Amino acid sequence: MDVRPRELAPISLTVNGNVHELEVEPRWLLCDVLRHQLGLTGTHVGCEHGVCGCCTVLIDGRPARSCLMFAVTADGADIRTVEGLARGDGKLHPLQTAFRRHHGLQCGFCTPGFLMAALPIYRRAGALSDDELREALGGQLCRCTGYVGIVAAVRAAAEIEAGDSAP
Numbered sequence: 376m377d378v379r380p381r382e383l384a385p386i387s388l389t390v391n392g393n394v395h396e397l398e399v400e401p402r403w404l405l406c407d408v409l410r411h412q413l414g415l416t417g418t419h420v421g422c423e424h425g426v427c428g429c430c431t432v433l434i435d436g437r438p439a440r441s442c443l444m445f446a447v448t449a450d451g452a453d454i455r456t457v458e459g460l461a462r463g464d465g466k467l468h469p470l471q472t473a474f475r476r477h478h479g480l481q482c483g484f485c486t487p488g489f490l491m492a493a494l495p496i497y498r499r500a501g502a503l504s505d506d507e508l509r510e511a512l513g514g515q516l517c518r519c520t521g522y523v524g525i526v527a528a529v530r531a532a533a534e535i536e537a538g539d540s541a542p
C-alpha cells in the first residue's frame with residue numbers, strides 16, 4: 376500500500392467573480408475541483424474525455440472543456456460557470472429565459488454546457504446562418520432535443536436581453 380503523503384499544490388481561481396485559494400492534487404481535473412471543492416455542481420460531467428461538452432465553462436472568456444484541464448493548469452484563471460449566469464436577485468440570464476421559452480432543454484443534462492458555449496456568441500447570433508450557428512455550437516452534444524429548440528433559443532436571447540433593458 377502506498378502511504379506517501381498526498382502532494383498538494385496551491386492555486387488561485389477566480390470563479391464567477393469570487394477568488395478561491397485552494398490546494399489541489401496535480402491530477403485533479405478542473406471540473407472535479409469546481410464540483411467537489413467549490414460545490415458548483417452546475418458544471419456537469421458526461422464523457423470525461425472531451426466529447427460531449429457538458430463540462431464547458433468559460434476560462435478567461437473563452438469556452439473550454441473543464442474535463443480536459445487539470446486544475447493546476449488553471450491557476451490564476453478567471454472562470455465563469457453556469458452558476459454565474461443568473462443575477463444575484465435570482466432573475467434568469469436572457470439565455471436561460473430563452474432556453475426555457477423555446478424548449479431548448481428536456482432532461483437538462485447538456486444545458487449548462489450549451490449555455491456557456493453560447494454565452495460569447497448569442498449577441499451576434501442574428502448575423503449567423505443556421506449552419507454557422509450550429510457549427511459554433513457543434514462542440515456540444517444533446518441527446519434529447521434534436522437541437523432545433525436550442526438554436527431558436529440562442530437566436531432569441533439577444534432580443535430578450537434588449538427587452539429586459541428597455542426603459
Ligand code: FES
Nearest residue numbers: 421422423428442
Ligand atoms: S465531460 Fe467534458 S467533454 Fe464530456
Ligand code: FES
Nearest residue numbers: 481482517518519
Ligand atoms: S436536454 Fe437532455 S441531453 Fe440535452
